[in-house]
Amino acid sequence: xxxxxxxxxxxxxxxxxxxxxxxxxxxxxxxxxxxxxxxxxxxxxxxxxxxxxxxxxxxxxxxxxxxxxxxxxxxxxxxxxxxxxxxxxxxxxxxxxxxxxxxxxxxxxxxxxxxxxxxxxxxxxxxxxxxxxxxxxxxxxxxxxxxxxxxxxxxxxxxxxxxxxxxxxxxxxxxxxxxxxxxxxxxxxxxxxxxxxxxxxxxxxxxxxxxxxxxxxxxxxxxxxxxxxxxxxxxxxxxxxxxxxxxxxxxxxxxxxxxxxxxxxxxxxxxxxxxxxxxxxxxxxxxxxxxxxxxxxxxxxxxxxxxxxxxxxxxxxxxxxxxxxxxxxxxxxxxxxxxxxxxxxxxxxxxxxxxxxxxxxxxxxxxxxxxxxxxxxxxxxxxxxxxxxxxxxxxxxxxxxxxxxxxxxxxxxxxxxxxxxxxxxxxxxxxxxxxx
Amino acid sequence: xxxxxxxxxxxxxxxxxxxxxxxxxxxxxxxxxxxxxxxxxxxxxxxxxxxxxxxxxxxxxxxxxxxxxxxxxxxxxxxxxxxxxxxxxxxxxxxxxxxxxxxxxxxxxxxxxxxxxxxxxxxxxxxxxxxxxxxxxxxxxxxxxxxxxxxxxxxxxxxxxxxxxxxxxxxxxxxxxxxxxxxxxxxxxxxxxxxxxxxxxxxxxxxxxxxxxxxxxxxxxxxxxxxxxxxxxxxxxxxxxxxxxxxxxxxxxxxxxxxxxxxxxxxxxxxxxxxxxxxxxxxxxxxxxxxxxxxxxxxxxxxxxxxxxxxxxxxxxxxxxxxxxxxxxxxxxxxxxxxxxxxxxxxxxxxxxxxxxxxxxxxxxxxxxxxxxxxxxxxxxxxxxxxxxxxxxxxxxxxxxxxxxxxxxxxxxxxxxxxxxxxxxxxxxxxxxxxx
Numbered sequence: 079x080x081x082x083x084x085x086x087x088x089x090x091x092x093x094x095x096x097x098x099x100x101x102x103x104x105x106x107x108x109x110x111x112x113x114x115x116x117x118x119x120x121x122x123x124x125x126x127x128x129x130x131x132x133x134x135x136x137x138x139x140x141x142x143x144x145x146x147x148x149x150x151x152x153x154x155x156x157x158x159x160x161x162x163x164x165x166x167x168x169x170x171x172x173x174x175x176x177x178x179x180x181x182x183x184x185x186x187x188x189x190x191x192x193x194x195x196x197x198x199x200x201x202x203x204x205x206x207x208x209x210x211x212x213x214x215x216x217x218x219x220x221x222x223x224x225x226x227x228x229x230x231x232x233x234x235x236x237x238x239x240x241x242x243x244x245x246x247x248x249x250x251x252x253x254x255x256x257x258x259x260x261x262x263x264x265x266x267x268x269x270x271x272x273x274x275x276x277x278x279x280x281x282x283x284x285x286x287x288x289x290x291x292x293x294x295x296x297x298x299x300x301x302x303x304x305x306x307x308x309x310x311x312x313x314x315x316x317x318x319x320x321x322x323x324x325x326x327x328x329x330x331x332x333x334x335x336x337x338x339x340x341x342x343x344x345x346x347x348x349x350x351x352x353x354x355x356x357x358x359x360x361x362x363x364x365x366x367x368x369x370x371x372x373x374x375x376x377x378x379x380x381x382x383x384x385x386x387x388x389x390x391x392x393x394x395x396x397x398x399x400x401x402x403x404x405x406x407x408x409x410x411x412x413x414x415x416x417x418x419x420x421x422x423x424x425x426x427x428x429x430x431x432x433x434x435x436x437x438x439x440x441x442x443x444x445x446x447x448x449x450x451x452x453x454x455x456x457x458x459x460x461x462x463x464x465x466x467x468x469x470x471x472x473x474x475x476x477x478x479x480x481x482x483x484x485x486x487x488x489x490x491x492x493x494x495x496x497x498x499x500x501x502x503x504x505x506x507x508x509x510x511x512x513x514x
Numbered sequence: 515x516x517x518x519x520x521x522x523x524x525x526x527x528x529x530x531x532x533x534x535x536x537x538x539x540x541x542x543x544x545x546x547x548x549x550x551x552x553x554x555x556x557x558x559x560x561x562x563x564x565x566x567x568x569x570x571x572x573x574x575x576x577x578x579x580x581x582x583x584x585x586x587x588x589x590x591x592x593x594x595x596x597x598x599x600x601x602x603x604x605x606x607x608x609x610x611x612x613x614x615x616x617x618x619x620x621x622x623x624x625x626x627x628x629x630x631x632x633x634x635x636x637x638x639x640x641x642x643x644x645x646x647x648x649x650x651x652x653x654x655x656x657x658x659x660x661x662x663x664x665x666x667x668x669x670x671x672x673x674x675x676x677x678x679x680x681x682x683x684x685x686x687x688x689x690x691x692x693x694x695x696x697x698x699x700x701x702x703x704x705x706x707x708x709x710x711x712x713x714x715x716x717x718x719x720x721x722x723x724x725x726x727x728x729x730x731x732x733x734x735x736x737x738x739x740x741x742x743x744x745x746x747x748x749x750x751x752x753x754x755x756x757x758x759x760x761x762x763x764x765x766x767x768x769x770x771x772x773x774x775x776x777x778x779x780x781x782x783x784x785x786x787x788x789x790x791x792x793x794x795x796x797x798x799x800x801x802x803x804x805x806x807x808x809x810x811x812x813x814x815x816x817x818x819x820x821x822x823x824x825x826x827x828x829x830x831x832x833x834x835x836x837x838x839x840x841x842x843x844x845x846x847x848x849x850x851x852x853x854x855x856x857x858x859x860x861x862x863x864x865x866x867x868x869x870x871x872x873x874x875x876x877x878x879x880x881x882x883x884x885x886x887x888x889x890x891x892x893x894x895x896x897x898x899x900x901x902x903x904x905x906x907x908x909x910x911x912x913x914x915x916x917x918x919x920x921x922x923x924x925x926x927x928x929x930x931x932x933x934x935x936x937x938x939x940x941x942x943x944x945x946x947x948x949x950x
Contacts, residue, residue: 099804103664109729109848110661207659213805215651215659222658223643223651225546226825228539293545351811354790368535368822369649372812375787376805386804389662401839412545 081114082396085145085176087121087167088158089129089138092181092208095385096155097131100392107389111396119145121158146170153395155388156180165189172196172204177399179391181208181384187282187298190289194409203404205391210283211236213383214376216362218390220290221408227366229291233329233506234362235355236283238378239267239274240306240326244343245356248314248323254307266358276305277326277341284328287362288339292332294415296339302420304342313430313499316460316470317345320428323353327504338418345428345503352506421479426455426503428472431488432495435467439493443469446491450484452476466495472503517550518832521581521612523557523603524594525565525574528617528644531821532591533567536828543825547832555581557594582606589831591824592616601625608632608640613835615827617644617820623718623734626725630845639840641827646719647672649819650812652798654826656726657844663802665727669765669942670798671791672719674814675703675710676742676762680779681792684750684759690743702794712741713762713777720764723798724775728768730851732775738856740778749866749935752896752906753781756864759789763940774854781864781939788942857915862891862939864908867924868931871903875929879905882927886920888912902931908939 084100086093097117100107108114119137121144122129137144145151146167154171156178158164165185168178173196180186186193186209197204207217211234220229235241239261246257258275261267273279281301288296306326317324322345330339346353351373355361360378365371377383398404433439440457447454453474461468473481481500489497520536522529533553536543544550555573557580558565573580581587582603590607592614594600600621604614609632616622622629622645633640643653647670656665671677675697682693694711697703709715717737724732742762753760758781766775782789787809791797796814801807813819834840869875876893883890889910897904909917917936925933 095804099662102803103662106664106729107662110843110846112843214808215655218659219651219655222830223654223823223826225829226535226539226543227822228542293542351790354787366822367538368531368818368825370813370816370819372650372810374808374810376808380806382804383806386663386802387659389804390659393661394658397841397843401837401842403837403839405833406837407546407548407833410546 081116082152082399083116083118083150084153084155084392085119085148085151086117087142087145087154087156087164089120089122090157091381092384092388093120093157094129094131095381096157096388097133099382099385099389101133107393111393112400113396115392115396118151119148121145142167146174151176152399153177153179153392155392156182157388159184161185161188168193169196172200172202175200175202177203177395177404179205179388179395181206181388183209183279183282183286187285190286191295191411198406198409201404203395203398203408205395205408207391208384208387210286211360211362211374212376212378212380213386214360214362214374214378215390216287216374217290219374220364221410224364224366224369224372227368229364229366230333231329231331231365232287232291232362233327234360235325235352236328236360236362236378237274237280237326238358238360239271240280241356241360242266242358243275244306244309244314244324244326247309247311248318251311251315253311254309275307277303280326280328280341284330284339284341288330288337289411291330291364292337292413292415293410294337294413295411296330296337296417300339300417302340302342306343308499309343310499313501316430317428320345320472321348322346322503323348324501325352329504332415336416336418338423340420340423343501345501346506350506421482423478424475426473426475426505427481428470428501428503430498431469431471432498433467433469434493434495435462435465436493440469442491442493443488446487447484450480450487452480452484517552518588518835519552519554519586520589520591520828521555521584521587522553523578523581523590523592523600525556525558526593527817528820528824529556529593530565530567531817532593532824533569533572535818535821535825537569543829547829548836549832551828551832554587555584557581578603582610587612588835589613589615589828591828592618593824595620597621597624604629605632608636608638611636611638613639613831613840615641615824615831617642617824619645619715619718619722623721626722627731627847634842634845637840639831639834639844641831641844643827644820644823646722647796647798647810648812648814648816649822650796650798650810650814651826652723652810653726655810656800657846660800660802660805660808663804665800665802666769667765667767667801668723668727668798669763670796671761671788672764672796672798672814673710673716673762674794674796675707676716677792677796678702678794679711680742680745680750680760680762683745683747684754687747687751689747690745711743713739716762716764716777720766720775720777724766724773725847727766727800728773728849728851729846730773730849731847732766732773732853736775736853738776738778742779744935745779746935749937752866753864756781756908757784758782758939759784760937761788765940768851772852772854774859776856776859779937781937782942786942857918859914860911862909862911862941863917864906864937864939866934867905867907868934869903869905870929870931871898871901872929876905878927878929879924882923883920886916886923888916888920
């Protein structure tokens, strides 16, 4: 086999990056695979647009059938994004016996099961390393090097935009909206930033990671999601004073066959390795019964990092094509675990309240928490302005339902002016889960 | 195929860990591989010793031929360590068509080529994830997820004992010998700690990593090595004052087909992710033209983390056995790059000197450096005691040969009482090596 032909669906930033990496490292990749990889056809919407690609072997087409109908194309790379028509194209490619590499987290988090079934029926590979953490190898390691572990928690900072915003808010003591505007100017945030700042992007990624870690299908709709728009500079300052930083955390953990999976801002201890991941960087922290703790760190997005992951997947597929095999067991969702309702999760909470400053107010609040079985670890009056005081409370480990019920009651107390913020505090300790 | 039989060579800490992980996660591993993995025979020196293993299916033997001669055993795990007879046993196993997993860094760093040739001739797999970084997935990711990158630098903190000692010296402001004794009490350092503290263990690991990263065989003897025994608490304090920490760094980089590979204590900037890796933790930092920077972090040693890596390799091999294939291209040393002599490397240096405190001394030193083309970035007099002063100098980027020549001359100046320490200062910046 002197060459393997590749078709590309989409040619935006990531698609251009794939062409670029395959071209620049052509000899290296040929030496590793024993063949030449050649992108022969690229699906684009606008045939007139100049993408700066001067490869004479590449045919641009706006008709997907030129690619899906080409029997010489053995690998299809989907980098168009979105659910439809990406899903239909991928399903068709798989059913036609073409291997597929996708960077599409939206699709994998929603329709992973359908895609895997099609790959299995087509006896071909479906790979998606680029869908989580950009260039950071995480799906590969989970599926091979760490495959002997019972993983009990996987979590991380898996959205660069929000990490940039929170890091900047912390360093420069500025507010969310100021930094968002700056991030948009710098291209770190999109003009419609909602998928990032509302936590949806991170939710898709944690759904994918949880599915692999716990061998049970977790979809986007299983994930409890909160974004970072309500975080203020003051919350971050108080977090620092208490020995924490605030990160948008994607967290999934399993206990007794039940999976808890959520994305929300969280206090995490300053001495935890995830606390030190700043700027647009991502990191995924895996806790397994044999490996203990392992962390994977790098750029979670961008043209070349994402292309790095895609080209790695292409190389693995080419090796399989050579061996006339495919990864039959690449989908490992062979179990059916239940998802824990958010009201059942247990963690600590940081609460910032504005109250009327008069005797008995704290007693009233404390009494409500006590009745709802919410145990308070500390209360500090942070500021006082005429008759108004700001209180910061940290709870012990409590059940979410109890906390929410208490907050509903407290919100109606006449002495409460506002519940300014409620942020989960994650200690992230190991709880002795080793295999010993 | 209803089961795959495994033979174990050696049953110390790691061997026991492998048996333990395979037993505890038996069902999970069966689900992932579609078969049952069974350790049937274990080679031990002392048949009487109780290892706390109560598996009735395991036969302990002191005769290696019971394992190598057993045609039912498809995978041999070598965890005995040392060069001989481990090498002979592995070569024999490979030539008999048995797949091999080894944790033996000494062997891989010295005889990797012979072992890979034997694996290739035997049409079997040879895997060694556990030889570097304990449970941290690094060899797998380099060989697959990152395979599309031209890697230009790989470096890391790859020895837990020395990282524990340096971290403790920094935190507690104590001297090397005090912490070494404590580390020995805690089991973090061996009774003969020389392989760790002299940098030999790290040198073996960086040789293995460099071979994979640069696709060219790098052996232990190619690595320039310095240990940490000369580092004092005072050096660490000065490093901190200057914005650095001191780590035992394994570093390999390639430029124009020449590989530079070294292990020595180094100043690294406090804001670099490797600076934050403390205690017994390890981290490997990979810089490639597509991925940018990626870091892999975790426990670099220990019973269960090492077993995690070995079991991951076993699972990959079982998948191959099922598919009736082996990883023909697992060895990627298809190039022959030269090794840069240490005298040709270029970096910055920290120098701590004790000198006679009189006018003209600094001029004399500066003049020698100037003549040898060593450019000085800063000089600070740190202490003064009667007629004796301590100077700390930081150089600009200079050639090692020039520095060493200068130091030889300076050492003979009458005004020099002692050259207390010479430590390389690594800025670890990226130098714009992206694929763009």
